[in-house]
Amino acid sequence: MKPLTHPSIEDVTVEGLLHALSDPVRAAIYAGIAAAxxxxxxxSFLQVCDRAIPKSTLxxxxxxxREAGLIRSERHGVEMRNTTRxxxxxxxxxxxIAAILSAHSVQAAERAKAARRKPAAAKSRTGVG
Amino acid sequence: MKPLTHPSIEDVTVEGLLHALSDPVRAAIYAGIAAAxxxxxxxSFLQVCDRAIPKSTLxxxxxxxREAGLIRSERHGVEMRNTTRxxxxxxxxxxxIAAILSAHSVQAAERAKAARRKPAAAKSRTGVG
DNA sequence: TCTATAGTTCGTAAGTTACGAACTACCGAA
DNA sequence: TTCGGTAGTTCGTAACTTACGAACTATAGA
Structure with missing residues (x-):
């Protein structure tokens, strides 16, 4: 088990941030951490989240x-404490970050609205926001 | 040759936008179109751009x-006119979009500054901004 | 020490991306 | 029309990335 690596803030790249947040699961995790x-x-993310995500994937x-520089993780007893940077x-x-989170929440709101209109077609929700 | 497809604005997703702009070449293209x-x-992007990028890749x-909904392309004679959405x-x-372009340009400025200090280590530039 | 919980690593199968070669589309000249 | 050139697309393949289950490490408490 390697020690956790966090890039220094100067090594954080825009591409890296965008790529990390372009995945709906990661965006939801990040939003969850920001909200917690x-x-x-x-x-505890798994409990909050609506989908079942395998441990290894999570x-x-x-x-x-963490490697994109979005969060900081530290072991604390048996569990990991993740905080945003x-x-x-x-x-x-x-x-x-504010613009991205806000865009995600605009989209989540739209999807929730659409799902209310025709619940059967509710497929992939982000859960962000 | 399929006719060009553009998603309608309601079908544009945040994930799609972020993923599209998380690639440095695409971010540079988008910034180029926004600036043009x-x-x-x-x-004409190839002429402006500092790297040689294969036609097929471009x-x-x-x-x-286009498919992320960031640009609109239309054939005009022999060439394509790309405009931003x-x-x-x-x-x-x-x-x-403003926040992303601004972040890219912050980063480009930093890289240009770093390159001026030690020109030999100038590796991957985005050219964005 | 034994057991349970939290998270990581590894191997592999599936998906995505980059690039050259071959193609289509359009224009202007002969 | 046909030829030749320019602009961009599609296809096939090799390289890279991602998702997931199984096996692992790390910590806490009985």
């Missing part, structure tokens, strides 16, 4: 977010 | 941008 007022663990998603990213790329 | 005050063709990138996207996801 302290920190969020993998397993672990890779958390790693992707919003403040640092906001300083380097002002408005970026 | 009328429209930009594949070949074609796929333009298609990716900023206005529509701005309406649906306010601030998103």
């Amino acid at each position: 007022d302290g920190a969020l663990s993998c397993s 672990s890779q998603h958390f790693r992707a977010l 919003c403040a640092e990213i906001q300083q380097r790329f002002p408005g970026l | 005050d009328g429209a930009l063709s594949c070949s 074609s796929q990138h333009f298609r990716a941008l 900023c206005a529509e996207i701005q309406q649906r996801f306010p601030g998103l």
Whole structure:
């Protein structure tokens, strides 16, 4: 088990951030962490989340977010505490994260609305926002 | 040769936009189109761009941008006129595109600065912004 | 030490991407 | 019309990435 690696804020790239957040599961995880007022663990995300996601897949998603520089993870006893690095990213790329989260929530709202109209066709929801 | 397909603005997704712009070449193309005050063709992008990109690859990138809903392409004689769909996207996801382009340009500026300090280590530039 | 919980790593199958070669589409000249 | 050139697309393949189950490591408590 390698020690957790976090890029320094100067090594964070826009491509990396966008790629990390272009996956609906990762966007949902990130939004979950941002919303959780302290920190969020993998397993508590699973409880919150509507879909069943395999542990290994979830672990890779958390790693992707961590390596993109979006979150900071630290072991705390048996579980992992994940917190966002919003403040640092906001300083380097002002408005970026806020705009993305806001766009995701606009979309989640639209999808929820569409699902209310025709519930049978409710396929892939992001759960972001 | 299939007729060009453009998603309607309601079918544009945040994931799709982020994924499309998470590639440095596509981000550079998009920034080029946004900057070009009328429209930009594949070949004129190649002239502007600092790297040599194979035609087929470039074609796929333009298609990716088109299918993500970021640009509108129309044949005009022998060449393609590509324009951005900023206005529509701005309406649906306010601030998103602006924040991304601005972040890319922050990063491009940093890279240019770093390259000036030690020109030998200048590796991958985005050319965005 | 034994058991349970939380998360990681590995191997593999499935999906995506990049690129050259061959193609289609359009224009202008002969 | 036919020829030749330019602009862009499609196809096939090799390289890369991703998802998931099985097996693993790490920590806590009985």
